[in-house]
Amino acid sequence: MYLFKKGLVIIFGSIFIALGINMFLVPYEILDGxxxxxxxxxxxxxxxxxxxxxxFFSIPIFVIAWFKYREYFYNSLHGMIISSFFIDLLKPFSTIVVFDSVPSAIVGGSMVGIGIGFMLRYRTSTGGTDLIAQFISAKTGVNVGINIFVIDSLVLVVGGLLLSMDSFLLSIMTILSVAMTTSLIARKTMSKPISKESVVH
Structure with a gap:
């Protein structure tokens, strides 16, 4: 039953992330981290x-995870693949413009945060640079949260330089919305330890 619920949550969260990105971020070239x-x-x-x-860019991250963070590999691979699939599948929704740019940045970020938050409650995620942040933290002792912030900031700065200042400023709003919504939804993360049956291989 737990695995069934986890599968539904991955699909539900992935759809929220995909709609948030395609309906609200893509029309205004807004970035996530x-x-x-x-x-x-x-x-x-x-x-x-x-x-x-x-x-494509997650492959080296998951190679590291296989050797260094095996539990992360098992619990994030499915979320990464399924969310990526839905992001491309729901691409046609990017032609729908619902709000102006600022509300879009906030709503899109909130939807991404909802998707990530629910996935975290079932000990899964979309993978990504948080593993790199963990790896850097293990090597340097620098707080994981600081590493994630630095990595996301670098992505936004590069994006802003390559795209526009508007994209950069709107993306900051999105990142803040993602962070606040994720924290709110994932606050009651399941405390039950992961059993062998709970880990999806």
Whole structure:
């Protein structure tokens, strides 16, 4: 039953993330942080498929996870693949403009945060640069949260330089919305330890 619920949550969270990105971020070339942000930058500049790009850039991260953080590998691989699939599948929704740019940045970020938050409650995620942050923390002792902030900031700065100042400022709003919504939704993360049956291989 737990695995069934976890599967539904991954699909539910992935759809929220995909709709948040395609309906609210893409129309105004707004970025998210991490690997998703890299995928969006390449999509805006050269038309690469965002989901496929996320999978491509996640490969070395998951190779590291296989050797260094095996539990992370098992609990994030499915979320990364399924969310990337839905991001590309729901790409046609990017032609729908619902709000102006500022509300779009906030609503889109909130939807991404809802998707990530619910996935975290079932000990899964979309993977991404948080593993790199953990790896850097293990080597340097620097707080993981600081590392994630620095990595996301670098993605936004590069995106802002390559795209526009508007994209940069709107993306800051999105990142803050993602962070606040994720924290709110994931606050009651399940405390039950992961059993062998709970880990999806």
């Amino acid at each position: 991490g690997v998703i942000g890299i995928g969006l930058i390449l999509n805006y500049l050269w038309g690469f498929k965002t989901g496929a790009t996320i999978i």
